[in-house]
Amino acid sequence: MKKIISRIGLLLTLLLMVVSLSACSSSASQKNVLKDDKQTKTITWGVKADTKLFGLMDVRDNQIKGFEIDLAKAMTKQILGKDGKARFIQVTSQTRMPLLRNGNIDAIMATMTITPERAKQVDFSRSYFDAGQAILVKNGSPIKNVKGLNHKGAIVLGVVGSNSVQNIKKFAPKAKVLQLSDYSQALTALKSGQGDALTTDNGILYGMSIENPGYSVVGGTFTNEPYGIAVDKGQGKMRDAMNHALTKVENSGQYNQLLYKWFHKVHGFDLKGAER
Amino acid sequence: MLTVLGAYSWINIRFLLEGAWVTILVSVCSIILSYIFGVILGIIRYVEIKYLSAIVGFVIDIIRNLPLILIIFFTYFGLPNIGFKPDPIWASVIAMAVFESAMVAEIVRAGIVSIPTGQMEGARSTGMSYWQALRYIILPQAIKNMIPAIVSQFISLVKDTSLATIIVLPDLMNHAQIIYGQNTNYTIPMFLALAVMYFIVCYSLSLLSQYLDHRLGTAKKSGEVEEVVQGAER
């Protein structure tokens, strides 16, 4: 028994050493993403695949489709020229930040709100879509707006790593927040009755309510959520290229076309107000 | 009834099969890798090479006692720190291979321990070197004894690939979740399909294990090995 205890002691010391060593290793790779992408003619985007209207996996042909996908393709063409290719990697709110910082992806366009905390870790382009947080509930639910959730026993569903779970703690501090791994899991959980409401940005919620007529967005938006394209810290040139490409896509009218293509059928969405 | 038929439309079935293909691909790759590394590590652990065996033993103990999900995160988020950026498929293969190698190594060590020491002594007394005795006398018997335990471990591996949905591995589980995420009516049919597909793969592996057990006549001995193997799911 003595031997075992001393061995455990030894192991824990060794473990601590390994841990402190790995914690010291730096992650920031100092290379020029824009230059590399221009050479390979490819930009690797981290996109959502579980979010209707923005980026959703189509089971018929195994392709991700949505507003963000189309916008990313258009911007890739602006940055790299006509033969530029956009590569898409599925991310969730949980995986997108580590993947960007590790360099698996060059940029994130995944319904990601520009916030001061995140801006410390990554560089954001200017906003390409202005969303606002809202709640989705079952039709006939007594909850009419976010205030209706601010009581003990109320359960709100959200997604790990999304900005909306932080916000809801401010607007409905008494509610319990359950964080699922992605939006399709969160929606399934709402339908299973695991929560009273699902909270995230209105654009995403509208997409859910189209597919599920039994559920609706109530109470309007209670925050402003400007979506930005994120690039790794230190990739200022990449960010400038993104801003420039976004301006061009907007000025050419392509932005409004894409907006119309994806949002004109959405009930309650202010298409005119979102045009650029 | 109609929703059930809709759930099993050709489009959905094909999407599920694409997922099943990824599950099988990841499983087969990691089974091969973990068998090779597991046997090597198991031998290193058994033969007591100074320092090396202790370090290997320590690393194996750590890996075996962590949840697989954590090891998946470490490979997917941690490997890029040392300059390798795996996609979800590679990250899953590496994570499974690391985790299962540790498991297999423990089985191999236990398998070698279960061979009576007289075998080694006998082989040495006929003039074989330690490594020759290990290679030609001990290992063949040991591996025969451990095959059922190793196959059980590989059944666990196939099931555990489902955990990699957390890093968006497009496997069977992930594809089923995408389908029922887009249409709630398909939830029960999808769970049925998941259960049936995983069951078919895993149960056939378990039948294979029973067949090998019977064929090699190791039923009793392998039982002894399994008792020594720590933590193996069987």
Added chain:
Amino acid sequence: MISIFQNYGGELLYGLGQTLLCSIIALVFALIIGSGFAILEVFPNKFLRIISRVYIEVFRNIPLLVITMFFYVVIPMYIVEISGFASGTVGLILYSSAFIAETVRSGIQSVDPGQMEGARANGLTFWQAMRYIVLPQAFRYVIPPLGNQFINLVKNSSVLAFVAGFDLMYQGNVIASDSLQSMSTYLCVGMLYLILTLPLSYYMRYLEKKLA
């Protein structure tokens, strides 16, 4: 590393508690159910043997995640409301009980059949012989493998993260996205898991050597 413990210590400890709670509940029930099916498997009645066999094979060959998601998603839709923690625990119980049944069965079968026959010849019923003669011997024999099943249970309880069960892994995910330091967070989580599993693992190895 240290800053994670400083800033999120409470959350991590809560997660550790939930993981431990879930594992212990699951162990107790899985032990009861598993032993039940193990006894059925050596029961003289063929029908009961088949039922037990089917139960064990089904839950051994379907991923834990599928079982857990089934309870989280499907059961509340049609039958009864069940929280993430509960559905994860129920999934763990069903999954682990199949493995424990196999372990206990091998323990029962390792007891000399003559013991059972002798006990029956002395006028004990099947259940009495099982309860007073066979099981006590079998359990002594299966304690190390059962300990290992418990270690597996602790590790497998990380599926609760998929159903918002507030366990250690779930807290780790939440903290990682909140602090934006995923590697450090997961290293902390790993250390906490090792604190639960590693000593137990060494103790079981010690027990095995002692009993062998």
